[in-house]
Amino acid sequence: MRKTEVYQVRLDSLEKKHAFAVFKQLGITPAQAVRLFFKQVVLTKSIPFAIENQSINMEQLLKLKKIKQNQQGASTESRAEEDDDDFFAELNALLGESDKT
Structure with a gap:
């Protein structure tokens, strides 16, 4: 078992x-x-x-992710995880803002 x-x-x-x-x-x-x-x-x-969340502008979200990836460059995996954390924190902020509108 x-x-x-x-x-x-x-x-x-x-x-x-x-x-x-x-x-x-x-x-x-x-x-x-x-x-x-x-x-x-x-x-x-x-x-x-x-x-899905219809109030989120997916184009804006993809641009944000692309900017984060460009800033990341050729960094280590641990830095990538930190960037992912930052990205999701910003995503959560966007979600929180969209709930208020």
Whole structure:
């Protein structure tokens, strides 16, 4: 038998209630749903559904990423990870700003 681990997640109460109701209708437990999600992530090596935000200008986002890549140049992998962190911090800021408009 494979070793298992516990992973905790904080959820919005209403989202949890609605999601659990859907799982019940589908005849699966929340734990089974999470395991299915993780299995699909492993199989597809991606998030198994489209993630979109219509209020984000994708052209602007791609330009931002290109600028970050140009600034990065031929740096080390650890620097690339730091740049990714910076990029995602800026992305989160954009997402936060788009939620306010």
